[in-house]
Amino acid sequence: MTAQRRLLLGLIRDAKGHIDAKELYRRASERDESISLATVYRNLHLFKQLGLVDERRLGQMRYYYEIRQPPEHQHMVCTNCGRVIEFQNPLMERLVENLQYQYAFKVTKAELYLEGYCSECNQAQNPINRDRKKEPEGESLT
Numbered sequence: 001m002t003a004q005r006r007l008l009l010g011l012i013r014d015a016k017g018h019i020d021a022k023e024l025y026r027r028a029s030e031r032d033e034s035i036s037l038a039t040v041y042r043n044l045h046l047f048k049q050l051g052l053v054d055e056r057r058l059g060q061m062r063y064y065y066e067i068r069q070p071p072e073h074q075h076m077v078c079t080n081c082g083r084v085i086e087f088q089n090p091l092m093e094r095l096v097e098n099l100q101y102q103y104a105f106k107v108t109k110a111e112l113y114l115e116g117y118c119s120e121c122n123q124a125q126n127p128i129n130r131d132r133k134k135e136p137e138g139e140s141l142t
Contacts, residue, residue, distance in 0.1 A: 004028075004035055008043050009067075012053060018064035018075075018084045058084055058113065074112040080121035 011027050012019060019027075025040045044065055047053040053065045058077045064084065074092060076085040096110050117125060 004032060004039060005043055005046075007032055007035070008040065009047065009052065012047075012065055013067050015066070017086065018056070018058065018066050020062050020064050024065070056111075056113075072110055074114070076114045076116065076118075078118040078121050079115050080117055080125070083118045083121075085118065 007028055008024065011024055015024075021037070021040055021044060024044075025035070025037045028035045028040060044053065044055070047065075048055050051068060054068050056064050056066070056075065058064050058075055062082075072092070073086050073088050076087065077083070078085075092110065092112060096107050099105065100107050116122075
């Protein structure tokens, strides 16, 4: 385990969620100027092969990385700001169990990925919600 690998794994862990390669590189290069973007990508590939991190394609063009977490969890991604929200839902477990039984199929991985707008971006983009925030208490647009 090299110092650069320790640094990269630590930064991924400290991100407490998802981080893309470019942001990981930015943070790593602040601490170690000798690290290159190619080193970041090479080590992310290695970490993936070793089962230390999960790679997820969230959104149209970016891959995000996170420290591997045992329980399956799902993702919602804001298409405006890129915010990633993790969640778990027991309905997903039941759905997988039912499908395994119904089709005699052993599921080894289940992912649910939802795109939309986080609460902040939804409020900013929806003029009705924006106007309601400005209204005095007790008044209505209708």
